[in-house]
Amino acid sequence: xxxxxxxxxxxxxFENDPYNYVINTFCxxxxxxIIRGIYFDGATRFNRFTKQLPISEKVLTMTxxxxxxxxxxxxxxxxxxxxxxxxxxxxxxRSLMPLLDxxxxxxxxxxxxxxxEIDPLGEMWHGYREKDEAFMKNPFKK
Amino acid sequence: xxxxxxxxxxxxxFENDPYNYVINTFCxxxxxxIIRGIYFDGATRFNRFTKQLPISEKVLTMTxxxxxxxxxxxxxxxxxxxxxxxxxxxxxxRSLMPLLDxxxxxxxxxxxxxxxEIDPLGEMWHGYREKDEAFMKNPFKK
DNA sequence: CAGTATCCTTAGGGATACTG
DNA sequence: CAGTATCCCTAAGGATACTG
Numbered sequence: 001x002x003x004x005x006x007x008x009x010x011x012x013x014f015e016n017d018p019y020n021y022v023i024n025t026f027c028x029x030x031x032x033x034i035i036r037g038i039y040f041d042g043a044t045r046f047n048r049f050t051k052q053l054p055i056s057e058k059v060l061t062m063t064x065x066x067x068x069x070x071x072x073x074x075x076x077x078x079x080x081x082x083x084x085x086x087x088x089x090x091x092x093x094r095s096l097m098p099l100l101d102x103x104x105x106x107x108x109x110x111x112x113x114x115x116x117e118i119d120p121l122g123e124m125w126h127g128y129r130e131k132d133e134a135f136m137k138n139p140f141k142k
Numbered sequence: 143x144x145x146x147x148x149x150x151x152x153x154x155x156f157e158n159d160p161y162n163y164v165i166n167t168f169c170x171x172x173x174x175x176i177i178r179g180i181y182f183d184g185a186t187r188f189n190r191f192t193k194q195l196p197i198s199e200k201v202l203t204m205t206x207x208x209x210x211x212x213x214x215x216x217x218x219x220x221x222x223x224x225x226x227x228x229x230x231x232x233x234x235x236r237s238l239m240p241l242l243d244x245x246x247x248x249x250x251x252x253x254x255x256x257x258x259e260i261d262p263l264g265e266m267w268h269g270y271r272e273k274d275e276a277f278m279k280n281p282f283k284k
Numbered sequence: 285c286a287g288t289a290t291c292c293t294t295a296g297g298g299a300t301a302c303t304g
Numbered sequence: 305c306a307g308t309a310t311c312c313c314t315a316a317g318g319a320t321a322c323t324g
Contacts (some may be wrong), residue, residue: 012281014196016247016261019174019242024253025252027169029297054156056298061307082305092252099248100161102241108168110234118312119158139154139247171317188286204289213305224285
């Protein structure tokens with residue numbers, strides 16, 4: 001999404017509105033899922049994201065960097081061979097979870113109202129379906 | 143934001159995830175502010191949006207149409223001269239307010255932590271600052 | 285007043301090949 | 305494994321002029 005570039009043409013200044021901050025730092029195609037994924041894993045590695053989400057490596061790299069810059073996740077390098085890199089949530093990142101859960105709930109109920117199909121893995125994560133631990137630990141094919 | 147076009151390359155299907163639904167229908171540069179605006183006004187007219195927000199007429203029209211299509215707002219035409227058109231929230235639209243408030247709160251606290259300047263009108267709307275009704279009714283110059 | 289119509293820019297995202 | 309590098313496309317958003 002384009003960064004805000006509002007002219008200051010009125011008394012209300014959109015650029016300093018928390019809604020604008022939330023949208024810029026947090027509302028994007030992948031961040032919700034990335035943060036939820038780390039939350040449920042505890043720590044997540046690069047390749048797990050690429051398998052879990054239909055996201056390209058370039059976009060994943062960019063998104064993780066943005067989340068790190070904004071202080072929502074932390075990147076830790078373990079100098080093993082081959083190298084291991086883990087992403088974890090910061091306190092600020094964890095503080096998003098109630099909000100994320102509420103968003104999920106709103107979306108879930110709205111999709112139900114509209115008769116839309118809902119993915120079962122998300123339902124397990126959010127308590128709308130009985131958990132299948134094995135499936136949740138490896139929710140992808142390759 | 144681009145609509146989702148994920149390949150179904152794993153067991154988790156991003157397209158059917160409520161997060162994806164929420165992002166597609168709701169997370170965009172203007173929708174938060176538009177919905178909040180209508181909520182606090184009760185009913186809002188086209189020109190009030192254009193004065194309140196640094197949004198172009200084209201984008202406003204598009205955004206309002208999307209919100210209407212997704213069942214979050216309602217458009218009512220009063221055949222006066224000149225014509226009056228009012229936008230109000232549907233029940234589904236109103237059901238977003240707790241979520242919006244929570245987003246605002248998260249953003250507000252985070253901006254405070256980071257020492258960022260916060261717009262006072264939003265603070266009045268969300269109870270972080272004493273309300274100035276006159277200002278809230280006409281929060282723009284022209 | 286409440287929009288259309290036109291033209292334009294740019295950021296977000298994607299595919300794929302390659303690398304320390 | 306965990307990314308870079310390169311090239312590409314689209315859609316979101318913007319500016320401005322015009323209209324029933």
